[in-house]
Amino acid sequence: MKSIITRIVYYVIGLALLGFGVSLTIKAEFGTGAWDALNVGLTKTIGLTVGSWVFIVGIVLIALNAILIKARPDFLAVITIFLTGVFIDSWLLIVLEDFAADGFASQLITFIGxxxxxxxxxALYIQAKFPLIPIDNLMISIQKRLGVSLGTAKTIGEISALIVAFLFSGPIGLGTLIITFTIGPLVQFFAPRLQNKLQT
Structure with a gap:
């Protein structure tokens, strides 16, 4: 494992890229990921920013995860969800504020990106071994509990979130289904390659 400084760099860059990816899927208006659909739905129906709801929902999941595994809440994960929320709001409200994906081709490219x-x-930030976003902590818990691959565990979590997002009238579309069934395998593809590089 590399130095603590290198791990922090991986952690921060990973969360920044995660936030960028979330923001692009929202801007593509092609359907967001299930958890993001929930956060956007809450923003539209109640108010506050998407990043704020990332933080609030994350707090709820920290408590829920603790109840499910009968352990003390992962209080340090608050830092992770705070940074994630800040990154998402920064991308959406500052960097990409005036960006619009006009036309199907532009939407598709933005969505894929x-x-x-x-x-x-x-895949990058989890290699740093710092507190996980509660959503990803759920993914790890499912992987360990059911003995399935990281990709399968992520897909199970996404499908569960999809049901809740539907109840809150989030922006669910074809893109949501694509993310639900591809994000897990993609994380599974990137993770071992990044792990090997981080440990060299």
């Missing part, structure tokens, strides 16, 4: 950035960001 979002998926790749999102999955690579997840």
């Amino acid at each position: 979002g998926i790749l950035s999102l999955s690579f960001g997840i």
Whole structure:
């Protein structure tokens, strides 16, 4: 394992890329990931920013994860969800504020770029071995509990979130289904390659 400084760099860059990917999928208006659809739906129906809901929903999941595995809440994960929320709001409200994907081709390119950035960001930041986003902690818990691959565990979590997002009228579309069934395999593709590089 490389130095703590290198791990911090992987952690921050990974979360920044994750936030960028989420923002691109939202901007593509092609259907977001299930969890992001929930956060966008909450923003539209209640208010606050998408990043704020990432933080709030994350707090709820930290408590839920603790109950499910009968352990103390992962309080350090608050830092991770805070940074993730800040990155998403920074991309959406500052960097990409005036960006619009006009036309199907532009939407598709933006959407694909979002998926790749999102999955690579997840695979990168989890290698730093710092507190996980509660959503990804759920993925790891499912992997360990059911003995399935990381990709399969991620897909199970996404499908569960999809059901909740539907109840909150989130922006669910064809893109949502694509993300639901591709984000897991993509994380599974990137993760071992990044792990090997980080440990060299």
